Amino acid sequence: MHDAQRDFRDIGMVTCTYEPDFDSCRILCRSVDRWVSGDITHWLVVPARDVALFRQLSNGRRSVIAVEDVVPGYFRQLPRSNRWWLNDRSHPVRGSMMQQLTKLSANFATCAEVIVFADSKVEFMRPFSREDVAKDGFLRLNRIVGARRSMHRSKSHHNASKLVGSGQHNPNHDFTGPLISWRRGHLEGLQRHVEERAGYPWHQCIMRSPKMSEYALYAAYIEAIIGIENSGHFYCDDSMSRFFVPRTTTNRFAPESDSLQSPAAMA
Numbered sequence: 397m398h399d400a401q402r403d404f405r406d407i408g409m410v411t412c413t414y415e416p417d418f419d420s421c422r423i424l425c426r427s428v429d430r431w432v433s434g435d436i437t438h439w440l441v442v443p444a445r446d447v448a449l450f451r452q453l454s455n456g457r458r459s460v461i462a463v464e465d466v467v468p469g470y471f472r473q474l475p476r477s478n479r480w481w482l483n484d485r486s487h488p489v490r491g492s493m494m495q496q497l498t499k500l501s502a503n504f505a506t507c508a509e510v511i512v513f514a515d516s517k518v519e520f521m522r523p524f525s526r527e528d529v530a531k532d533g534f535l536r537l538n539r540i541v542g543a544r545r546s547m548h549r550s551k552s553h554h555n556a557s558k559l560v561g562s563g564q565h566n567p568n569h570d571f572t573g574p575l576i577s578w579r580r581g582h583l584e585g586l587q588r589h590v591e592e593r594a595g596y597p598w599h600q601c602i603m604r605s606p607k608m609s610e611y612a613l614y615a616a617y618i619e620a621i622i623g624i625e626n627s628g629h630f631y632c633d634d635s636m637s638r639f640f641v642p643r644t645t646t647n648r649f650a651p652e653s654d655s656l657q658s659p660a661a662m663a
Contacts, residue, residue: 407526408508409438412463412498413516414478415446421516425453428514433525436512439505441466441498443473463494467501468599489603496610497599503583510535511583515574529577536577537618537629538611540570552609559590559601559613562620571611578614579628586617 409428413421421440428438437457442450444462451460464471470484471494481489502511512529529536557563590598602608618627 405435405526406508407436407510407512407529408502408506409436409512409514410441410499410502410505411438411514411516412441412495413450414442415449416478417516418446418449421450422453423519424514424516425458427518427520429455429457431520431523433523436524436526437506437508438514441502441505445473461505463498466504467494467497468504468597483603493603493608496608497602499610500583500587500602500613501599502578503580503587507580509580511578511580513576513578518574531630534628534630535579536632536634537615537624537627538571538573538576538633539615539631540633541568551607553612553616555605555608556613556616557620559593559605560586560616560620561593562616569615571615572609573611576611582618582622582627583614585622586614589617589621 409432411421411424425438425440432438434457437459440450440453440458440460441463442460444464447460447462454460471481471489474480474482479491481491481494483489499513502513510526510529553569587598590601594601602613618624618629624631
């Protein structure tokens with residue numbers, strides 16, 4: 397077996413959500429329990445004030461954990477607000493940024509080697525197992541070539557390239573989607589790489605980027621630093637829409653987010 401290949405048996409599904417999406421998340425969880433292979437664990441990452449509500453969805457394969465216990469540093473959510481948080485310097489942080497930081501901190505939520513992000517606005521409709529994210533020892537990396545160009549994507553890809561120290565990332569490639577798979581080892585490598593380049597904690601680097609896409613950042617690291625041929629990933633433009641029924645999308649922590657509202661994400 398090639399060094400980049402793995403037998404991906406340990407898979408953790410991660411859903412970032414919050415109280416306004418509770419009913420949608422309950423539908424997702426019900427469909428996960430019915431259709432998703434029992435060896436895939438499921439983690440719900442929610443603001444601390446929503447943990448008690450979401451714990452009613454926990455079971456043998458599903459756990460609920462607070463955003464504040466996952467993202468490095470110290471963050472607290474403003475009372476009666478889903479849009480704003482404060483960091484350890486009492487500086488405001490948009491909910492859209494907290495969502496991205498939470499996904500980029502997913503290795504602190506699950507010990508699984510494969511992390512699959514599942515949008516809470518998705519309902520599985522047929523069996524789903526590790527064979528659907530891995531093929532011949534390689535893990536899928538969602539990439540839609542020739543996606544509709546947008547100012548947000550161009551800026552977020554440019555900032556991702558700057559953070560990893562590469563040339564311009566192709567803004568016509570879309571790496572978003574309702575089911576996205578990452579490798580834990582590469583996520584940890586990305587965090588170390590960003591810290592070493594900047595000289596300060598990686599999550600602070602992310603917060604200082606005005607426009608960012610967590611999926612574009614991971615892809616930039618894979619393509620420019622690791623190399624797709626050495627990454628254990630393979631490109632895939634299949635959104636896996638055959639497995640689920642998408643519903644309307646909103647940002648988990650802030651309605652103004654772009655990352656989960658991309659038209660390609662619901663293709």
